[in-house]
Amino acid sequence: MSDRDWLGLELVEAPVANREQLERVHSAAHVDAIEAFSARGGGMIDVDTIASEGSWEAALHAAGGAVHATERLIDEGGFAFGGLRPPGHHAERDRAMGFCLFNNVAVAAAHAIAECGAERVLILDWDVHHGNGTEAIFYGSSEVLYSSIHQNPLYPGTGAATDFGSGAGEGYTVNLPVPPGSGPDEFLALVQHVLAPIAREWRPNLLCISAGYDAHRDDPLANCELDDGAYWDMAATMRALAGELAVPLLICLEGGYSLGALARSVVATLDAASSDGSPREAPTGPAAPYSERLQRFWPGLAAAD
Numbered sequence: 001m002s003d004r005d006w007l008g009l010e011l012v013e014a015p016v017a018n019r020e021q022l023e024r025v026h027s028a029a030h031v032d033a034i035e036a037f038s039a040r041g042g043g044m045i046d047v048d049t050i051a052s053e054g055s056w057e058a059a060l061h062a063a064g065g066a067v068h069a070t071e072r073l074i075d076e077g078g079f080a081f082g083g084l085r086p087p088g089h090h091a092e093r094d095r096a097m098g099f100c101l102f103n104n105v106a107v108a109a110a111h112a113i114a115e116c117g118a119e120r121v122l123i124l125d126w127d128v129h130h131g132n133g134t135e136a137i138f139y140g141s142s143e144v145l146y147s148s149i150h151q152n153p154l155y156p157g158t159g160a161a162t163d164f165g166s167g168a169g170e171g172y173t174v175n176l177p178v179p180p181g182s183g184p185d186e187f188l189a190l191v192q193h194v195l196a197p198i199a200r201e202w203r204p205n206l207l208c209i210s211a212g213y214d215a216h217r218d219d220p221l222a223n224c225e226l227d228d229g230a231y232w233d234m235a236a237t238m239r240a241l242a243g244e245l246a247v248p249l250l251i252c253l254e255g256g257y258s259l260g261a262l263a264r265s266v267v268a269t270l271d272a273a274s275s276d277g278s279p280r281e282a283p284t285g286p287a288a289p290y291s292e293r294l295q296r297f298w299p300g301l302a303a304a305d
Contacts, residue, residue, distance in 0.1 A: 007270045009081070014065025016057070017107060021067050024110035025103055025137050030094045034059065034101050045096050059086055059101040066108035066252055073248035074116040074206065079239065079273045081211075081251045083266075089131030089210045089254050090156065098129065098156060105210050105252045106137045109144050112206050119143065122204040124195055125150070126187065126234060127212025127254040128222040130159030130175070134210065140169040145202060149190050151215065151222050152177035161293060171297030174198065176290050180223035184230035186286045187215065188279070191237050193287035194294065194301065199241055201300040207242050209235075211269060212254035218261040231265040235272035236279035249273065 022031050037045070038056035045051055062084040069080035088105055090098030105123055112118040123138075125131040125148040135158065138144040150159050165173035176190045199207070213231065215224035235251075242249040251269065256262035272279070291301040 004267070007267070007274055009270065009274070012068070014061040014082070014084070015068050016060040017064035017067055017102070021107055021111055022063060022102060024114060025093065025106040026091070027094050030096075034096060048098055049096055049100070051096075051101065055086070055101060062086055062088065063102045063104050063107045066104040066250070067111045069250055070108045070112050070206070071116060073250055074112060074118065077248050079242070079249040079251065081253070081266075081270055081273070083253050085253070087212075087254045088133070088252065089125055089127060089212075090129070090133045092133040092136050095133075097133070099255075100133060103133045103137060105208050105250075106134050108250060108252070109138075109206070109208060113143050118205040120145070120202060120204040121206045121208060122199055122202065123147065123208040123210060124191065124238065125210035125212070125254070126191075126215065127210055128215035128219070128224055129155055129212065129255060130177070131210055131254075132156050132158040135159070135163070135173055135175075138169065139165050139173060140167045142168045142172055145172045145174065145198070145204065147174035147176065147195050147198070149176045149178060149187055151180055151182070151224050154222055161290070164297065174294060178224070181225060183225035184227065184233065185282055187226060187230060188233050188237065188282035189284065189286040190290060191234050192282050193284050194290050196237065196241050197300050198294075198298045199245065201298055203245060205247055207238060207245070207247055207249045209238060209249070209251045210254045211251050213256035213262045213265040216256070216258060216261040216265055218258040219256065221255075221257050228261070228264045228268045232268040232272045233279040235269040236275070236277060239273045240279070
């Protein structure tokens with residue numbers, strides 16, 4: 001991105017999150033445990049998740065960066081990209097897992113509602129792995145709609161299409177699992193013909209993307225077939241949706257394990273979010289089974305298809 005002068009974006013150093021911000025989505029015991037584990041020098045939290053002495057500070061900045069971006073977006077509009085590490089979407093209320101210590105996008109969404117005047121926040125997670133932590137944190141909430149497009153079967157084994165949320169949150173979990181080998185048509189169809197109609201019906205005050213890039217065909221950890229252009233089209237669709245709804249767009253980095261594909265796809269995302277170009281129109285067919293399943297919660301999907 002430096003070769004393109006950061007696409008005209010302002011570079012901002014992420015501040016640290018405070019306890020109040022973290023404890024809106026995580027227990028005090030979990031926050032204390034991450035701090036103490038790092039202070040002891042870190043080590044293996046689980047087979048996938050390692051922390052070092054510096055992980056506590058890094059995780060505070062990752063969550064704090066998402067909060068800071070949210071505050072500026074609610075105040076100023078537009079879009080922001082958080083190049084956040086460690087990522088967040090696998091972190092549950094009381095558990096670090098999947099390389100994630102604190103759930104950055106969840107912290108940001110909860111802060112938008114608690115402090116920034118937002119009443120409804122929509123999170124699209126296009127990481128190839130289901131964001132079990134984000135789903136679990138908001139599973140009973142009608143204030144945050146969480147939608148995930150992810151390969152199934154795959155780690156962490158959650159995200160069934162029949163998991164819709166519970167209690168007041170029923171209908172506000174929208175899982176869109178796809179089989180191995182799924183490519184640009186399937187992902188873009190789900191964004192354009194499932195998520196976008198739901199957003200138009202629900203009218204969120206903030207759009208968030210948990211932007212993982214491990215569904216790229218070059219990524220070694222999964223079996224989907226997205227390319228750089230697919231991320232451009234999905235980001236352009238979300239940018240156009242944000243403009244249509246007159247709301248800001250927050251993009252938080254999640255997974256991505258082919259460095260070349262990750263770098264190119266992030267640039268494609270930022271280019272799409274900052275341009276006026278139009279995404280291609282995806283076929284409606286791949287979205288039809290999901291739309292039919294969700295029509296009892298979102299009647300507008302019937303008209304969309």
